Amino acid sequence: MSITEQSLSGKTALVTGSGRGIGRAIALRLARAGADVVINYHRNVAPAEEVAALVRESGRKALVVRANLSKTEDVDMLFDSIGSAFNGLDIFISNAASGFNRPALQQKVTGWDWTMNVNARAFLFAAQRAAPLMEKRGGGHIVAISSPGASRVLPDYIVVGASKAALESLTRYLAVELSPMNIVVNAIAPGLVMTDALKHFAVLGDPQVIDRAVANTPAGRVVTPEDVAELVAFLCSPAVFMIRGQVITIDGGFTLIAPRWSLRLRSARLPSHPGRVKRPPARQGLPSCLALPLPHLSRGFRSRPYPDLPLQIPALRCLPEQPAGPALHHPGCSSARPGSQAPRQIHSTVRIAM
Numbered sequence: 504m505s506i507t508e509q510s511l512s513g514k515t516a517l518v519t520g521s522g523r524g525i526g527r528a529i530a531l532r533l534a535r536a537g538a539d540v541v542i543n544y545h546r547n548v549a550p551a552e553e554v555a556a557l558v559r560e561s562g563r564k565a566l567v568v569r570a571n572l573s574k575t576e577d578v579d580m581l582f583d584s585i586g587s588a589f590n591g592l593d594i595f596i597s598n599a600a601s602g603f604n605r606p607a608l609q610q611k612v613t614g615w616d617w618t619m620n621v622n623a624r625a626f627l628f629a630a631q632r633a634a635p636l637m638e639k640r641g642g643g644h645i646v647a648i649s650s651p652g653a654s655r656v657l658p659d660y661i662v663v664g665a666s667k668a669a670l671e672s673l674t675r676y677l678a679v680e681l682s683p684m685n686i687v688v689n690a691i692a693p694g695l696v697m698t699d700a701l702k703h704f705a706v707l708g709d710p711q712v713i714d715r716a717v718a719n720t721p722a723g724r725v726v727t728p729e730d731v732a733e734l735v736a737f738l739c740s741p742a743v744f745m746i747r748g749q750v751i752t753i754d755g756g757f758t759l760i761a762p763r764w765s766l767r768l769r770s771a772r773l774p775s776h777p778g779r780v781k782r783p784p785a786r787q788g789l790p791s792c793l794a795l796p797l798p799h800l801s802r803g804f805r806s807r808p809y810p811d812l813p814l815q816i817p818a819l820r821c822l823p824e825q826p827a828g829p830a831l832h833h834p835g836c837s838s839a840r841p842g843s844q845a846p847r848q849i850h851s852t853v854r855i856a857m
């Protein structure tokens with residue numbers, strides 16, 4: 504029996520977007536832990552009803568509520584329904600998400616508004632409504648499902664990434680402001696999970712991308728909805744009392760691996776110390792101060808996670824090779840040409856997002 508098995512007996516949980524994908528697994532896991540579950544959907548009623556049937560089969564109550572979270576009036580209606588049916592709430596999982604996946608220059612105001620409203624605004628105003636319902640129960644747990652795209656650059660993910668960054672910021676503020684009501688707030692950032700959501704990513708149309716993601720994951724497989732659900736169950740348990748406002752990554756170690764094109768700037772000595780001058784040969788197209796061998800990567804971790812993403816190295820573009828003249832200057836970086844007044848050593852690391 505795991506730490507969370509049956510520990511939520513008598514609790515009421517709301518999981519937004521729980522007819523499909525990760526939300527479905529969370530709803531079923533919380534029901535298995537003993538909670539009654541409010542299942543929210545927007546467009547697909549049949550899978551939501553199916554999840555409700557499974558919850559009821561496990562001996563728990565299920566309430567299915569259609570609510571489009573981009574509308575604040577629907578958010579209010581959802582919580583009115585919960586108040587009427589359960590007169591309180593113990594767990595709120597902000598899982599539903601939507602968005603327009605396209606490059607920055609093709610984004611539109613309507614797509615921004617939709618994405619931000621469903622993924623971020625709804626979280627704040629749902630938490631406003633959840634808090635008094637939780638207070639009636641003596642406290643509660645809130646978990647937001649974020650994404651690595653909140654802090655890293657993923658293909659076509661700019662607006663969803665911004666909405667997830669807002670979600671993570673809201674998580675921290677709510678964790679502090681709701682603490683006096685004994686409400687614990689945290690977030691989860693899952694790696695790649697095989698759900699319908701992936702159909703909306705052009706880059707994932709190539710099945711080899713998934714194979715490469717697996718090869719780049721120390722745990723040896725991608726994350727499953729059940730993995731995320733297990734972590735949610737833990738974050739809704741009393742054991743989590745001292746964890747507040749954190750974003751927990753669950754990706755099998757995928758993001759631990761340094762990108763292949765990270766360049767570590769090693770020391771470049773001034774010629775005034777001739778015996779210690781070590782200037783590696785220049786890589787074509789790179790300024791000499793960055794012209795270093797790519798770091799060695801162990802077998803199995805060699806592929807780029809997004810091979811279809813054009814190689815973009817903005818940090819290098821602003822540093823064109825100069826055949827002669829004054830030293831190049833860049834924050835944290837200096838070249839060591841004879842006669843330059845550049846600092847003696849380079850200690851910085853340049854990271855290039857892939």
Ligand SMILES: NC(=O)c1ccc[n+]([C@@H]2O[C@H](COP(=O)([O-])OP(=O)(O)OC[C@H]3O[C@@H](n4cnc5c(N)ncnc54)[C@H](OP(=O)(O)O)[C@@H]3O)[C@@H](O)[C@H]2O)c1
Pocket residue numbers: 519520521522523524525526543544545546547548570571572573597598599600601621648649650651692693694695696697698699700701
């Ligand atoms: N899959 C991944 O690789 C991955 C990775 C990192 C983070 N995540 C995050 O994990 C969460 C779940 O993702 P998923 O992959 O399970 O997504 P999914 O399979 O696409 O399911 C999305 C869910 O959100 C609901 N939804 C969408 N728009 C809504 C709206 N306006 N109002 C109410 N509900 C709405 C959908 O309901 P309907 O079926 O009724 O439309 C559906 O249940 C999201 O927050 C996502 O950003 C996923």
